[in-house]
Amino acid sequence: MTLAAYTPRSLPEFLNGLFRLALDLRWTWHHGSDELWRALDEETWDSTHNAWLVLNSVSGERLEELEQDPLFQQRYLEQLAAHHKFVNANTWYSEDCAGDLGQGIAYFCMEYGISESLPLYSGGLGVLAGDYLKAASDLGLPVTAVGLLFQQGYFRQAISTDGEQMEFYPYNDPTMLPVSPLRDEDDQWVRVVVPFPGRNVRLRAWKAQVGRCELLLLDSNDPRNEPGDRGITSELYTGDPEKRLQQEMVLGIGGWRLLRQLGRQPGLCHLNEGHCALALIERAFGWQEDHQSDFQTARTATRATNLFTTHTSVAAGFDHFSGSLLRLYLAPWLEGRDLNADQLLELGSERAMTGADSADQRLNMALLALNMSGRINGVSRIHQKVSQTLFQPFFRRWPIEDIPADFVTNGVHTPSWDSPESDAIWTRACGQDRWCRPLPMSCPMTAITDEELWEMRRLQRNRLIGYLRRRLSSQHCEQNPANNHAAACGLLLDHETLTLGFARRFTEYKRPDLLLKDQERLLRLLASRDRPLQIVLAGKAHPYDHRGKEIIRRWKAFSRRPDVEGKVVFIEDYDLGVANQLIQGVDVWLNCPRHPWEACGTSGMKVLVNGGLNLSQYDGWWAEAWNADVGWAIRPGATFEELRSTSEHDLSDARELFDLLEHEVIPGFYDVDEQGLPRKWLQQIRASMDQLTAAY
Incomplete structure (x- = not known):
């Protein structure tokens, strides 16, 4: 489909600012504009909570009517002013840490749970990634996230009369999602090419604005691709290992190529799970080209600023791909490089690390990410020990406590989860902008009575x-x-x-x-x-x-x-x-x-x-x-116990x-x-x- 098909509808000139408001996903956690969208189309807003869909569904007659409504005008102008103030306000990062992160952070994840109106997530990993972006926006951290735009995403669920789960896969129409085509300086739709066996796969790039942060999304549903390739980004967490590898190539290789194509040079690359490990290889290739070096030098130069976060608690949770599949798919990408498929396999091969004999090497994506990263962390203190246990076979003769897996306990983006009642309580107790800066370890509710707390x-x-x-x-x-x-x-x-x-x-x-x-x-x-x-x-x-x-x-x-x-x-x-x-x-x-x-x-x-x-x-x-x-x-x-599947x-x-x-x-x-x-x-x-x- 051409870019013209995704051109926004015509609005009365006075209301053109609605485009800017609807395409900034800040409305998923900042609820000041809720009544604005409800006034446009109450039924659509209450059933979908998708401001972009509301804006594209409302009739022209209704827009003309609201343009003349003094109450709506006031509400609309207030939200435009609030958004302008938000975009231009100083932040914790700009005031206390300006420039510390250089050209920013590139954040890679297979799924993002920002809102139910953008169904690109299945569970906790994606919700954490969404909260990470929202918190980065509030704090002013320069984060650019990279992911995939799935045509179906994760399945939708219904329960039959006998209690059987039924799965449905409705199509995610991009025109109805709060995303827009990513355009270059010439106003052309940005596309990225990733080499596959015997052909190139073309990827369309989209942008979701998450407050001050950008989420860049790739999808393979380009009509010029072969039918099978158009479906690479059809569903999240496919059970087909070949398609899974294709998705990880699109995310890792295509994602880093997209950043370079845009002229972005982030100072740090953060992987949220091992699905994205190929991005670190592509990053090293980019450094190699820029500095006319060999791959090992490029790997050493970039490794210090690669961060790998793992959420996996069992070894079976890591993605594994057979050597034969890897050689087939990675050969076109590696052609002309001083890194071949076998050498790449060595970077993430369980056989190479454990000394076990195997007829067909398998690539462990988490191990590849570990070997390309300067730091690896689990997501809680106990999970640090779990991760050290999982990686111990790859660090033969190392004491388990010396295995270089740190931990950073996860958190949540609090404004995404508070109720109107609790928001009022917290505003009285801790101030209006309490979540936009690091808080002390406590915020006493001394001004809130028991009666008020129970009423909440x-x-x-x-x-x-x-x-x-x-x-x-x-x-x-x-x-x-x-x-x-x-x-x-x-x-x-x-x-x-x-x-x-x-x-x-x-x-x-x-x-x-x-x-x-x-x-x-x-x-x-x-x-x-x-x-x-x-x-x-x-x-x-x-x-x-x-x-x-x-x-x-x-x-x-x-x-x-x-x-x-x-x-x-x-x-x-x-x-x-x-x-x-x-x-x-x-x-x-x-x-x-x-x-x-x-x-x-x-x-x-x-x-x-x-x-x-x-x-x-x-x-x-x-x-x-x-x-x-x-x-x-x-x-x-x-106390920490060895991982086991028993139910004792x-x-x-x-x-x-x-x-x-x-x-x-x-x-x-x-x-x-x-x-x-x-x-x-x-x-x-x-x-x-x-x-x-x-x-x-």
Whole structure:
């Protein structure tokens, strides 16, 4: 399709600034413009939260009407002024660190979770990348991100009448996504070429503006490409290893070529997982060309400013490609270089590092990234030890504690996750621009009364219940009510009941079924008249994860029991929009992976700003954050163990989880004074918000 097909629609001249506002994804976390988009098209905005789609859907008659509306004019001009002020404001980086990062950071990741309106993510890795970009924008860090524009992205989920997960792959029409074609100085659409066996693959470049940062996206759906090549960027995390390698070539090789084509010379290259490792080879090639050197010199020169972050907790999680596949696909790219396919394989070959005999070398992408990077880090203190264990076979005779894997514990972009109620509380306590600079390790809520804090929680829970009812209705609850129509549609969910939330990828090691280990005990908690409990669940199982799908089936069957229906609900098609509602409204966030398989687990960080409390496995970030004042830990003080697939702790962890619920969590929520306030619970909320929000 030509560039003309992506030319924006015509707007009344006075409203042309709407283009600038709609194409800056700052509206995904800065909600000052929400009413502006709602005024344009309330139904489209409320159902999609996609400002660009709203702008392209509204009728010309409506635009002409709003152009004459004094209230809309005022709101529009205020948002234009606020955006101009934001773009031109000094930042923490410009004031305290100006120039420290040279020409900036190039950040590579396979997925980005910025908004549900830009579905280029599957889970935690992408959400972290999205939060990283938003935080970089707030702080003024010069980050340029590189990724892929998927035609389908990750799958959309529905649950059949028998509890079976169904996957759908709707097409992502680029004209309806908040992205625009990346144009060069001559106003031409930027394209990049990557050599493949027997042909070149042409890649179209797009730009998503994320506040002060750019996210550059490549897609292969160019009509001049062969049909198979047009589908390289069709779906995220394909199960086909050949297509997976093609995607990683497009991301790594094509991504770095795009930066060079634009004249960008970032001083640091940061890889978020090993999918992007080929970018470091291409970066070395670029340095080699610029300085007329050999590859080994170029590798040495660039390695010091390459950073590799790994989130993987098991060796099977690293991407591996056979030597024969690598030789086929990389030969055209390496032709004429002083690095051939076998030499590249040596940089990431498990055989070369371990001394094991193998007929066909395999390339470990994480190992390639490690050997091309000056620094590698895990994403929590425990994950550092996990990473050292995973990489120990490649550092023969090294003491495990000397293996050069550091750690930087993940965090979240707090403004993306706070509710309107908590935002007002935090503004009073810590100021308007509190998240735009490094905060001290705490921000006491001394000016906020218990009554105000509890009212915040009550309003958040009320809003969540309303959302759950609407969502369950959209899941066609009337068609399959099991036993009770009202219960299936969420009408039995209660605004004053302790609400437990669990939402993440449904896979065995995350143990989403830990509460189902003792169903009779769970039934007693749900059936309590004086201290009731209600549970909201959400999450997807990978299309090939049959065990994860089975856990979804078990929860759906349990939720339809006559004595349970209405007290346990499953929200289909988990995405960032669903996550935002849940983390703002639940009282307790549950996370119970097998220790030590949780690399970090940032979902629990998102409830902190909203006054939610964590009940989590002592793993990942929670092992660093937890103390008895801020929440509850399962098996606190657990020491690092060797990775294994056994389930030896499942039953004992389930018993401990139920003990905590029965004896501490539920009684604490319902222990109220004469004013109807749970003072000890509120004390925990204060401690959690004060001690943890600023830190994470």
